[in-house]
Amino acid sequence: MSVASEGSGDRAFIEQLFARHHGEIYAYIYRMVRDADVAADFAQDTFIKAYKAQGSLADRAKARAWLYQIAHRIVLDEMRRRRIVRFLPWTGESHGAAPSAEHLAMEMRLSGPLARALARIPERQRAALLLAEVNDLTGLEVADTLGVSHVAVRALLTRARESLRVALADERRQEQEREAAIDTSFAERGRAADARRRPDDTSTGTPQ
Amino acid sequence: MSPEMSPSLGQQLAHDRARMLAAEVVDVELEPQDTEWLDGHLSACPDCRAIADEYLEIHTELRSLAMPEPPRDLWARTAAALDVVEAASGKRALGRTGGRQAGRRPLIGTAVAVGLVLVVTAVSVMSQSPIVNLGPVSTAPDVIAVASTSASLASEAPLAPLAVVDGTSYWMSGGDGVYQIKGGTAQCTTGSAGCTVGSETGQTLGSISSDSAVLAVIAPDAKQAAVWTADKIVILPLGAQPQTVALDLLTPRPTVAATPTPTATPTPTVTPTATPTPTATAVPTQSAAATPLPSVAESAPAASSVPTAAPTPTITPAGSGSVAILSGYQIVGRDPEFSADGTMVAFAARPVDHSTGPDVFLWRSGQEQAQRVTHNGAGLFAGWFGGQLLISEISSARASDGAADPAASPSAAVLPTAAGAADTFGASSFLFDPATATYQRIRRAMLLPAVDPTGRFLVYWAGTVQFDPVSGLWQPGSGELYFDAWSDLTLETASLGPDAGPTAGPPAAAPPATATASAVVSPSRGKAATPSGSTAQASLRATAKPSPLATSQATAPPASATSSPAPQSPPQLLPVASSPGAVSDWIVRWDRSGQFVAIWAANPSSVKIGRLTLFSIDSGSGLVNVNEPRLAAEKVLSSVSFDDSTLVYTSAVDGKTYMQSVPAVPPSNASTPVPTLPGQLPSGASPAAASVPPSDRPGS
Numbered sequence: 001m002s003v004a005s006e007g008s009g010d011r012a013f014i015e016q017l018f019a020r021h022h023g024e025i026y027a028y029i030y031r032m033v034r035d036a037d038v039a040a041d042f043a044q045d046t047f048i049k050a051y052k053a054q055g056s057l058a059d060r061a062k063a064r065a066w067l068y069q070i071a072h073r074i075v076l077d078e079m080r081r082r083r084i085v086r087f088l089p090w091t092g093e094s095h096g097a098a099p100s101a102e103h104l105a106m107e108m109r110l111s112g113p114l115a116r117a118l119a120r121i122p123e124r125q126r127a128a129l130l131l132a133e134v135n136d137l138t139g140l141e142v143a144d145t146l147g148v149s150h151v152a153v154r155a156l157l158t159r160a161r162e163s164l165r166v167a168l169a170d171e172r173r174q175e176q177e178r179e180a181a182i183d184t185s186f187a188e189r190g191r192a193a194d195a196r197r198r199p200d201d202t203s204t205g206t207p208q
Numbered sequence: 209m210s211p212e213m214s215p216s217l218g219q220q221l222a223h224d225r226a227r228m229l230a231a232e233v234v235d236v237e238l239e240p241q242d243t244e245w246l247d248g249h250l251s252a253c254p255d256c257r258a259i260a261d262e263y264l265e266i267h268t269e270l271r272s273l274a275m276p277e278p279p280r281d282l283w284a285r286t287a288a289a290l291d292v293v294e295a296a297s298g299k300r301a302l303g304r305t306g307g308r309q310a311g312r313r314p315l316i317g318t319a320v321a322v323g324l325v326l327v328v329t330a331v332s333v334m335s336q337s338p339i340v341n342l343g344p345v346s347t348a349p350d351v352i353a354v355a356s357t358s359a360s361l362a363s364e365a366p367l368a369p370l371a372v373v374d375g376t377s378y379w380m381s382g383g384d385g386v387y388q389i390k391g392g393t394a395q396c397t398t399g400s401a402g403c404t405v406g407s408e409t410g411q412t413l414g415s416i417s418s419d420s421a422v423l424a425v426i427a428p429d430a431k432q433a434a435v436w437t438a439d440k441i442v443i444l445p446l447g448a449q450p451q452t453v454a455l456d457l458l459t460p461r462p463t464v465a466a467t468p469t470p471t472a473t474p475t476p477t478v479t480p481t482a483t484p485t486p487t488a489t490a491v492p493t494q495s496a497a498a499t500p501l502p503s504v505a506e507s508a509p510a511a512s513s514v515p516t517a518a519p520t521p522t523i524t525p526a527g528s529g530s531v532a533i534l535s536g537y538q539i540v541g542r543d544p545e546f547s548a549d550g551t552m553v554a555f556a557a558r559p560v561d562h563s564t565g566p567d568v569f570l571w572r573s574g575q576e577q578a579q580r581v582t583h584n585g586a587g588l589f590a591g592w593f594g595g596q597l598l599i600s601e602i603s604s605a606r607a608s609d610g611a612a613d614p615a616a617s618p619s620a621a622v623l624p625t626a627a628g629a630a631d632t633f634g635a636s637s638f639l640f641d642p643a644t645a646t647y648q649r650i651r652r653a654m655l656l657p658a659v660d661p662t663g664r665f666l667v668y669w670a671g672t673v674q675f676d677p678v679s680g681l682w683q684p685g686s687g688e689l690y691f692d693a694w695s696d697l698t699l700e701t702a703s704l705g706p707d708a709g710p711t712a713g714p715p716a717a718a719p720p721a722t723a724t725a726s727a728v729v730s731p732s733r734g735k736a737a738t739p740s741g742s743t744a745q746a747s748l749r750a751t752a753k754p755s756p757l758a759t760s761q762a763t764a765p766p767a768s769a770t771s772s773p774a775p776q777s778p779p780q781l782l783p784v785a786s787s788p789g790a791v792s793d794w795i796v797r798w799d800r801s802g803q804f805v806a807i808w809a810a811n812p813s814s815v816k817i818g819r820l821t822l823f824s825i826d827s828g829s830g831l832v833n834v835n836e837p838r839l840a841a842e843k844v845l846s847s848v849s850f851d852d853s854t855l856v857y858t859s860a861v862d863g864k865t866y867m868q869s870v871p872a873v874p875p876s877n878a879s880t881p882v883p884t885l886p887g888q889l890p891s892g893a894s895p896a897a898a899s900v901p902p903s904d905r906p907g908s
Contacts, residue, residue, distance in 0.1 A: 026282065030276045039278075041814055041816075114270070115273070122437070124419045132235065134273055159419075161263050161266065162231060164266055
């Protein structure tokens with residue numbers, strides 16, 4: 001039964017969907033594209049397309065999965081087309097950049113080894129894992145969103161978990177190596193400082 | 209004993225099954241017999257038990273991931289966009305029903321946007337295009353819609369073609385991990401706005417399977433494509449009845465990612481001369497005849513040292529297999545691009561683990577893998593200039609105690625120093641000749657210069673760059689595009705070997721500066737391309753080699769000089785953005801004759817939709833007619849291209865792709881300047897005059 005068609009009421013329905021789901025839709029897109037501006041762009045597109053395509057929603061009870069389907073399609077399509085001019089890497093701390101405190105806080109929470117490992121696995125695997133594990137879609141909903149069968153989703157999730165396990169182990173190993181390097185650097189600086197102080201200590205000596 | 213080392217196939221299969229079930233049991237209830245078998249296996253196999261525990265741990269961690277917060281203005285933006293959509297649909301209804309404007313909800317905050325759409329739509333009715341045409345072309349539109357998508361949800365997004373070559377449109381379709389590159393006839397008769405090439409039609413020329421999203425570019429001869437995912441780039445032959453290539457299974461042979469190798473293969477060694485070299489055979493005659501591009505042979509290598517020659521490219525037959533030319537890297541910046549003769553592909557990429565920044569890579573036909581052209585983790589591919597590459601970079605120069613030598617430690621040149629140390633950032637662009645493995649630095653600061661096919665003009669960006677903590681990359685901030693004559697630039701030999709890359713600036717030349725996360729790339733002439741201070745300027749001037757182009761300006765005979773007065777004019781600012789300084793993402797496309805330049809500039813807050821402006825260039829004056837653009841189109845997707853003299857663009861409004869012929873533009877005077885190619889003196893120029901110092905137009 002088609003409960004949504006062009007005409008009056010469309011806008012109100014989309015506004016309801018936005019109020020309920022925009023947070024999770026944005027979060028899903030953000031984790032797929034890892035770019036806050038692009039994620040906002042795509043989240044906006046998701047609701048615009050939903051507005052235009054209300055006729056394709058046969059059952060409003062399935063509106064959530066339908067929204068994810070639209071969002072997922074946008075992500076894949078636009079990632080295929082997008083062209084972003086990007087420049088140099090920044091592997092250290094930013095001296096003068098002044099991102100907002102909100103932005104920094106988000107980065108702190110989202111840029112851990114798990115988020116980095118997620119970013120390394122193939123998009124379809126990442127999508128399946130995020131939808132099933134993070135966004136709590138059922139297997140059938142994930143299948144609808146990705147446009148594959150339920151059996152294919154299970155296989156995709158299995159591959160995704162193994163990919164993520166390997167990537168996460170690698171991320172943690174790299175993080176340990178970085179921390180070890182930092183520890184070594186501090187230890188060397190400490191030894192060097194000690195070595196500089198030692199002659200002074202002996203020259204001043206104890207009071208006569 | 210690890211599962212991988214199981215002595216028998218049966219044991220290995222048991223371990224594999226245990227892993228699969230352990231992955232599934234995380235969120236699926238297994239069949240009782242499977243549960244029993246898994247429990248038994250895990251109790252006897254500590255390695256599989258450890259993996260099963262990892263799956264559970266990941267499951268828990270994923271569910272505890274922090275939720276990123278959407279921007280506070282997301283609803284305001286979405287509501288405004290909905291208003292626009294409603295207004296547009298109401299206007300369409302006006303044409304059909306005579307005035308009904310259903311569903312429109314006026315908002316004060318979006319009144320301007322709504323008004324714009326109404327104007328756009330009204331003009332569209334007249335021109336059969338949703339886009340406003342300005343200037344002479346708009347009075348007699350020769351615009352044809354060539355592609356659109358069906359109304360279904362799955363393909364509702366506009367389907368922009370990868371390329372249109374000789375009237376044939378190429379696009380990518382598919383999903384569910386399988387993608388097809390298709391080709392179909394795109395030519396329609398003028399005025400038949402309804403003729404389309406749907407995504408479901410066309411001949412499949414290439415097929416790819418991948419768990420990752422796939423992007424592609426088509427070679428100029430449409431015989432092969434470069435396709436890439438988030439961590440791999442593959443050369444894919446195109447042809448009828450293609451086999452599906454599993455991208456995830458392709459790996460380069462041998463792996464280039466682990467051990468960077470110099471670009472130039474040390475065979476054979478030749479001394480650069482101004483005369484054509486045997487590498488002339490590398491450029492197909494057909495291509496050279498069709499487009500007057502500078503070939504390697506036409507270049508006069510400017511290296512002061514003896515370079516090593518690159519191997520002569522060989523053409524890979526279209527029917528040969530796919531080649532993974534780089535793995536473990538992700539494309540950065542511009543899309544990969546084939547050379548005009550289709551024998552080379554260049555692009556910038558960085559390791560997927562972000563351990564270094566992007567470098568420029570070059571693949572030649574016949575090679576198993578792409579070769580690194582830059583080595584400092586700071587290279588960006590700007591485009592082709594005949595057989596040479598234009599490369600840009602943003603570099604930093606340490607201003608502390610001089611301990612950091614960018615040449616000795618290339619990565620140090622782009623890394624921030626420890627707290628308290630000072631860095632400056634600037635932009636440089638280079639011309640790299642793969643035939644001689646030599647670099648020439650463009651003295652003027654600019655980013656991503658795009659030179660027209662005839663080698664006379666260029667468009668480049670200048671502005672501020674900003675660090676983006678999300679992508680971990682520097683990105684354009686506020687800036688503008690400028691047009692200028694290539695012959696006004698001064699090139700100087702970069703006395704750097706391919707191992708060092710083009711970045712290394714004078715180590716001791718950094719000025720006192722404060723650390724900053726933004727930098728200014730000034731279009732002012734006479735400034736060095738590096739961020740260095742006065743010392744660096746002096747150093748660069750001391751080593752500057754007269755550019756053949758600049759020399760030709762200074763020494764051209766009177767007839768040539770009068771026919772090309774461009775050197776007397778300053779760079780022209782191109783008004784392509786909605787507001788001054790708003791060009792942060794752009795694409796420049798030239799027609800084959802170099803008479804038209806199409807510039808797509810992204811809208812603020814969008815990476816895929818922007819404004820398209822088509823300018824004509826007066827070949828007599830060498831100036832762009834900025835006051836009368838031939839086309840000014842809003843809401844255009846970024847996939848803009850030229851098919852010879854036909855501009856191809858896709859509207860984000862109706863999803864259709866339009867082809868617009870651009871007429872030849874007679875010069876403002878009778879004489880036409882002789883195309884000046886890199887490394888080539890124009891006809892009539894006296895070799896003796898080459899000693900006249902270049903100036904890069906000081907004082908202008």
